[in-house]
Amino acid sequence: MIAWLGTGLLGANFVRKMLERGETVHVWNRTPEKARALEAEGAKAFDTAAEAVRGASEIHLTLSDDAAVDSVLDPLADLILPTAIIADHTTTAPTPTGERVERWKQRGRTYVHAPVFMAPSHAREGTGLMLLSGDPHVRERVKPLLAPMTGKIIELGDDPTRGASFKLFGNMMLLVITGGLADVYKLGRSLGIDPKDAFTLFTEFNPGMAVQGRGKLMADGKFDNPSFELTMARKDLRLMEDEAARHGAKLDVVPAVGALYDRYIAAGYGSSDSSVVGSGKA
Numbered sequence: 001m002i003a004w005l006g007t008g009l010l011g012a013n014f015v016r017k018m019l020e021r022g023e024t025v026h027v028w029n030r031t032p033e034k035a036r037a038l039e040a041e042g043a044k045a046f047d048t049a050a051e052a053v054r055g056a057s058e059i060h061l062t063l064s065d066d067a068a069v070d071s072v073l074d075p076l077a078d079l080i081l082p083t084a085i086i087a088d089h090t091t092t093a094p095t096p097t098g099e100r101v102e103r104w105k106q107r108g109r110t111y112v113h114a115p116v117f118m119a120p121s122h123a124r125e126g127t128g129l130m131l132l133s134g135d136p137h138v139r140e141r142v143k144p145l146l147a148p149m150t151g152k153i154i155e156l157g158d159d160p161t162r163g164a165s166f167k168l169f170g171n172m173m174l175l176v177i178t179g180g181l182a183d184v185y186k187l188g189r190s191l192g193i194d195p196k197d198a199f200t201l202f203t204e205f206n207p208g209m210a211v212q213g214r215g216k217l218m219a220d221g222k223f224d225n226p227s228f229e230l231t232m233a234r235k236d237l238r239l240m241e242d243e244a245a246r247h248g249a250k251l252d253v254v255p256a257v258g259a260l261y262d263r264y265i266a267a268g269y270g271s272s273d274s275s276v277v278g279s280g281k282a
Contacts, residue, residue, distance in 0.1 A: 001024045001025075001026060001055060001056050001057060001058075002018060002023050002024065002025045002026070002056060002057070002058045002059075002060065003025075003026045003027075003028070003052045003053040003056035003058070003059045003060070004018075004025055004026070004027045004028075004043075004052075004059075004060045004061075004062075005027075005028050005029075005049050005052065005053070005059065005060070005061045005062075005063065005072055005073075006028075006029060006030075006061055006062040006063040006068075006072075006090070007027050007028075007029040007034045007035050007037075007038060007062075008029070008034065008062065009120040010062050010089075010116075010118065010119075010120050010123050011029075011060075011062035011123075012034065012037070012038060012120075013120045013121070013123035013124040014060065014062065014089075014123045014149060015027055015038055015041075015043055016038070016041055016124055017123060017124055017125075017126050017148075017149065018149075019038075019041055019042040019043060021148060024044075025038075025042075025043045025044070026043070026044050026045075026046060026051075026052040026053070026056065027043045027044070027045050027046070027052060028045070028046050028047075028048065028049045028051075028052035032045070032047060049072050049075075049076060050075070050076055050079055053076055053079055053080055053084075054079055055081070056080075056081070056084055057081065057083065057084055057085070058084065058085050058087065058145060059080065059084055059085070059086045059087070060087050060088075060089060061073065061086070061087070061088045061089060061090055062089050062090060063090045064090070065090070065091075065092060066090075066092045066093055066096040066097070066100075068090070069088060069090050069092060069100070070096075070100070073086070073088075077107050077109070080109055082108050082109065084109065084110070085110050085112070085141070085142055085145060086104065086109060086110060086111040086112070087112055087114050087142060087145070087146065088100075088111065088112070088113050088114065089114055089115055089116050089130075090115070091115055091164075091167055091168075091171065092113065092115070092164050093164060093168070094161040094162075094164040094165045094168070095161070097113050097160065097161050097163075097164040098159075098160055098161040100113075101113065101134060101160040101161075110138055110141070110142075112132070112134055112138055112139070112142050112160075113133070113134070113160060113163050113164055114130050114131060114132050114142070114146055114153075114163065115130075115131050115163050115164060115167035116128060116129065116130045116131070116150065116167075117129040117130075117131075117167075117170055118130070118150065122150075122151070123149070126148060126149060126150060126151065127150070127151035128150055128151050128152075129150065129151065129152050129153075129154055130146060130149065130150040130152070130153050130154070131153075131154050131156060131162075131163040131166055131167055132146065132153050132154065132155050132156065132163060133155065133156040133157055133158070133159055133160055133161070133162040133163040134158065134159070134160035134163075135158065135160070136158060139155060154166075173211070176253075179252065179253040180253055182252065182253065183240075183251045183252060183253045183254050184198060185198060186244065186249055186251060186252075187240060187243065187244050187249065187251065189249070190243075190244050190247035190248065190249035191243070191247060214273075214275050217273065217275050218275045218278035218279075219278075221279060222273075223269075223272045223273045223275055223276040223279060224272060224273070225273065226271065226272060226273035226274075227273060228273060228274045229270070229271055229272070229273065229274065230261060230264060230265060230269055230270050230271070230272055230273070230274045230276060230277070231265060231270040231271065232274075233261060233274035234258065234261040234262065234265060234270075237254055237257060237258040237261065238258065240254050241254055241255060241258065260277050261274070261277060263282050264276055264277050264281075264282045266282075267281065267282035269281070269282065
């Protein structure tokens with residue numbers, strides 16, 4: 001029997017996929033109605049997490065953060081079977097994740113962090129990416145249980161905090177891109193260009209390719225053969241801010257990037273490639 005704690009959009013669709021495979025699934029959620037809604041599809045909802053996990057061979061979590069995981073899971077320590085697998089798919093911070101793994105190890109229980117790059121639709125389809133790190137014996141034990149839930153499991157080594165770290169890296173990129181697009185559309189609106197029209201640029205020009213190109217240069221520390229000098233990139237950022245200001249708009253993300261570039265120019269890197277801002281040297 002499987003227990004699932006946290007049946008929001010992502011958790012609920014994971015449960016639906018498990019039910020479709022013929023699994024017996026007990027569910028619990030802080031908002032009871034969200035768990036009870038799954039009873040029509042074959043799950044059994046409980047009013048407390050303790051009731052949901054009793055006798056479970058697998059316990060999965062999709063909660064909000066570290067505090068939520070600990071507040072829900074820690075009181076269940078004596079109820080969880082020593083043979084059970086605790087698989088946490090919550091996006092959590094690396095340091096408390098490592099502490100949590102060790103704490104549950106000391107309790108004689110197997111806790112593994114397996115965060116995901118999966119929208120609710122991926123959970124429903126069993127596609128997307130799941131990250132896995134930690135003790136190799138634990139990874140081998142849990143992989144057959146996790147594999148049906150996702151399109152691909154990416155193993156990141158023996159350090160149990162690496163899954164949480166890589167999940168934050170990935171989400172950081174998504175959120176920074178979203179912030180950058182907010183400035184793109186704000187500048188566009190100030191110039192009388194509708195966001196839908198501004199977006200057409202990206203049907204021909206794919207800035208995401210910079211992650212594969214410039215991102216690799218940054219990772220490799222190769223900044224001395226510039227294709228876009230830092231001073232010229234800073235000039236363009238200034239043009240963006242100035243033009244927005246002429247039309248009464250103030251950008252939000254661009255000024256922070258400009259301040260980063262200014263720091264590196266002041267440190268003597270103006271003639272380097274603009275990717276030098278990833279070097280950590282200033």
